[in-house]
Amino acid sequence: MLENKANPTISKSTGLPRKRFYRARAHSNPLSDSHFPIPISPCQVDYSLHYPQLFPSSDKIDGAKKIQFADVGCGFGGLLISLSTLFPETLMIGMELRDKVTEYVKERILALRVGNPGQYQNISVVRTNSMKYIPNYFEKGQLSKMFFLFPDPHFKEKNHRRRVISTHLLDEYAYCLGVGGIIYTITDVEELGEWMKACLESHPLFEALTKEELEVDPVVKLLTSATEEGQKVARNGGQTFQAVYRRVMPSL
Amino acid sequence: MEDIPMEEGETNKDIEVAPALIAVHPAQESVAVAVGSELRVFDIHGGSAVSLVDDSCGPSHKDSIRAIRYGAKGKLFVSAGDDKLVKIWSTESWRCICTVSSEKRVSAVALSNDGLYVCFADKFGVVWVVDLDDFDGNQALVSKKAAPMLSHYCSIITSLEFSPDGRFVVSADRDFKIRVTVFPKKPLDGLHEIQSFCLGHTEFVSCLAFVYTSEYPQGFLVSGSGDSTVRLWDISSGSLLDTCKVESKAGLLESNGRGEECNSPVTNLCTIPDGTLIAVAIQSLQGIVLLSCDLSARTLSIAKVVSIKGEAFIPTSLSTSSSGLLWMVAGVSNLRGCDHPSLARVRVISGFRESSACSPEHEQTVLGDNEIPGGDKLLEKLQGSLSVDEKVFLAAAEAVKTAMSNLLVKKQYSAEKRDLRKRTRNDRKIKQ
Numbered sequence: 001m002l003e004n005k006a007n008p009t010i011s012k013s014t015g016l017p018r019k020r021f022y023r024a025r026a027h028s029n030p031l032s033d034s035h036f037p038i039p040i041s042p043c044q045v046d047y048s049l050h051y052p053q054l055f056p057s058s059d060k061i062d063g064a065k066k067i068q069f070a071d072v073g074c075g076f077g078g079l080l081i082s083l084s085t086l087f088p089e090t091l092m093i094g095m096e097l098r099d100k101v102t103e104y105v106k107e108r109i110l111a112l113r114v115g116n117p118g119q120y121q122n123i124s125v126v127r128t129n130s131m132k133y134i135p136n137y138f139e140k141g142q143l144s145k146m147f148f149l150f151p152d153p154h155f156k157e158k159n160h161r162r163r164v165i166s167t168h169l170l171d172e173y174a175y176c177l178g179v180g181g182i183i184y185t186i187t188d189v190e191e192l193g194e195w196m197k198a199c200l201e202s203h204p205l206f207e208a209l210t211k212e213e214l215e216v217d218p219v220v221k222l223l224t225s226a227t228e229e230g231q232k233v234a235r236n237g238g239q240t241f242q243a244v245y246r247r248v249m250p251s252l
Numbered sequence: 253m254e255d256i257p258m259e260e261g262e263t264n265k266d267i268e269v270a271p272a273l274i275a276v277h278p279a280q281e282s283v284a285v286a287v288g289s290e291l292r293v294f295d296i297h298g299g300s301a302v303s304l305v306d307d308s309c310g311p312s313h314k315d316s317i318r319a320i321r322y323g324a325k326g327k328l329f330v331s332a333g334d335d336k337l338v339k340i341w342s343t344e345s346w347r348c349i350c351t352v353s354s355e356k357r358v359s360a361v362a363l364s365n366d367g368l369y370v371c372f373a374d375k376f377g378v379v380w381v382v383d384l385d386d387f388d389g390n391q392a393l394v395s396k397k398a399a400p401m402l403s404h405y406c407s408i409i410t411s412l413e414f415s416p417d418g419r420f421v422v423s424a425d426r427d428f429k430i431r432v433t434v435f436p437k438k439p440l441d442g443l444h445e446i447q448s449f450c451l452g453h454t455e456f457v458s459c460l461a462f463v464y465t466s467e468y469p470q471g472f473l474v475s476g477s478g479d480s481t482v483r484l485w486d487i488s489s490g491s492l493l494d495t496c497k498v499e500s501k502a503g504l505l506e507s508n509g510r511g512e513e514c515n516s517p518v519t520n521l522c523t524i525p526d527g528t529l530i531a532v533a534i535q536s537l538q539g540i541v542l543l544s545c546d547l548s549a550r551t552l553s554i555a556k557v558v559s560i561k562g563e564a565f566i567p568t569s570l571s572t573s574s575s576g577l578l579w580m581v582a583g584v585s586n587l588r589g590c591d592h593p594s595l596a597r598v599r600v601i602s603g604f605r606e607s608s609a610c611s612p613e614h615e616q617t618v619l620g621d622n623e624i625p626g627g628d629k630l631l632e633k634l635q636g637s638l639s640v641d642e643k644v645f646l647a648a649a650e651a652v653k654t655a656m657s658n659l660l661v662k663k664q665y666s667a668e669k670r671d672l673r674k675r676t677r678n679d680r681k682i683k684q
Contacts, residue, residue, distance in 0.1 A: 033663065040452060041452060131408070135451065136451060140448065168403035168405070170444075171402065171445075171446055174444065177451075198656065
């Protein structure tokens with residue numbers, strides 16, 4: 001940590017990375033060819049790189065814990081950090097397409113691990129295009145929660161297929177989620193909120209959570225309070241639209 | 253189209269060439285060859301060339317055909333390609349009974365085993381389905397609209413295949429991925445239940461086929477890829493059972509004296525019906541490699557290399573029927589600097605019928621032109637002419653190679669070049 005004193009990208013008071021040095025474009029084209037490394041299959045995801053304290057060696061142990069929560073488009077990682085202490089036994093990963101933002105989250109997690117020994121060992125981040133490569137990271141039914149918080153709205157009709165929630169992509173998310181797993185979506189754009197709800201509602205492998213179930217789920221509250229985007233919306237007194245659905249068995 | 257950054261200024265604008273394709277009727281009643289926009293069919297049973305009947309005026313296809321296929325029962329035939337048209341033909345009358353428009357260029361087609369559905373995949377990764385349940389005989393169908401069935405997110409789908417039991421549809425793409433999806437009773441509502449992903453290839457997947465016998469009716473999936481391997485999969489779990497590095501295993505690298513230059517893509521493969529042999533076409537090989545699949549041990553091994561002597565013949569497409577012949581075509585459309593608008597050469601290998609399990613050593617022989625069923629008449633129809641110039645075929649093989657890598661291999665740019673491309677993006681807003 002000593003050399004960090006001279007490093008302006010790390011805040012002197014908190015030891016955390018400063019967001020202003022990780023500015024990035026707000027949008028990234030998910031359709032373009034990716035040139036970052038991608039694991040060939042889920043068994044090649046190196047857990048020892050992501051969770052070094054929990055996985056000291058890169059050798060695979062059968063029956064070892066697997067990632068259960070995926071925050072797709074994790075942005076600056078606010079939700080992951082809140083979830084980390086709420087579910088300390090669960091491995092979770094943030095997936096972000098923008099390189100600089102991923103770097104920031106990586107630094108943030110490392111700094112949190114240093115500042116709070118023993119904590120934040122269960123979260124990590126990876127730069128990837130989840131719309132293209134999600135089956136390369138997770139096996140069938142591996143996940144129990146997936147988050148899509150404040151995704152890019154892609155207003156133009158011609159760009160609707162860049163939206164991270166669509167009927168066809170839900171097929172892949174349903175593959176990664178175990179039966180009973182929950183998908184959380186939220187946005188401050190009414191049109192996108194309706195779109196996401198309509199996609200989930202019409203999908204045969206998803207069913208809406210009831211009002212009572214939403215009220216008792218501690219994660220639902222975090223959707224608005226934990227993320228940077230959610231805080232921004234709350235600050236400006238904006239509205240949010242959420243859709244929370246459960247993965248169900250296909251009816252025959 | 254506007255979402256895919258086009259190669260501009262860097263590679264000279266090559267005219268896109270398409271490899272020649274071949275398909276044989278399951279009972280070998282007829283053979284079809286597609287070169288460029290031309291579809292040529294020869295009726296082996298009747299011993300005559302077929303003239304296609306298409307009520308739409310003008311040529312049936314206006315741009316390169318990318319996929320042709322017979323239905324499992326041989327009653328239907330489908331052709332599709334860059335002109336965004338899917339044509340469904342009756343093989344009795346060779347009349348086009350239905351033309352379906354696609355939004356994008358079509359890259360692969362498949363027919364369900366019961367002949368009730370035609371599926372086609374476009375270059376944006378969406379697989380569409382058309383139902384044919386009101387098709388009876390030769391009567392023309394009312395115009396059909398395709399329904400989206402599943403999607404590989406914006407990746408060119410290279411191959412589409414139904415499992416032998418018809419329960420699954422398998423799709424392969426250029427992002428190294430093979431997806432196995434449950435084919436439901438009502439596919440028009442979309443396919444939502446993914447059975448597995450077969451992951452392991454490290455380059456684009458070019459072709460798929462099933463090996464199955466009466467003892468193993470479910471069979472196993474085999475796939476060929478740009479990583480120069482053929483892999484064997486269990487589709488219900490998606491697990492990789494065996495990998496065969498075809499080129500090095502078959503000793504092709506040493507014999508050709510190009511030990512350093514490996515990784516010739518596998519361009520096509522097909523399985524011999526009711527057998528365990530797999531014929532594999534490789535981009536640099538004048539001939540084919542025969543693989544043998546041990547279904548109980550779940551392994552692949554090289555059975556032999558059948559080389560074609562006397563001419564430069566690198567097959568671009570393979571097809572078999574139950575008659576024990578392997579049909580091959582080599583050729584290309586729109587070859588530049590050549591008098592012929594399109595080239596095709598058809599060759600046939602015999603000796604597959606008894607060779608299945610008991611005697612893999614059975615002699616496979618490359619038939620001479622006069623030994624091919626249908627003889628000269630067939631070759632004249634399918635090739636366009638009887639004699640072909642040898643030199644042109646080497647150029648054709650080279651053109652096919654370039655076209656395939658342009659289409660399917662990801663472009664790699666250096667850091668500076670990537671920067672330059674970013675700066676010269678044409679979708680950037682110009683600040684006033």
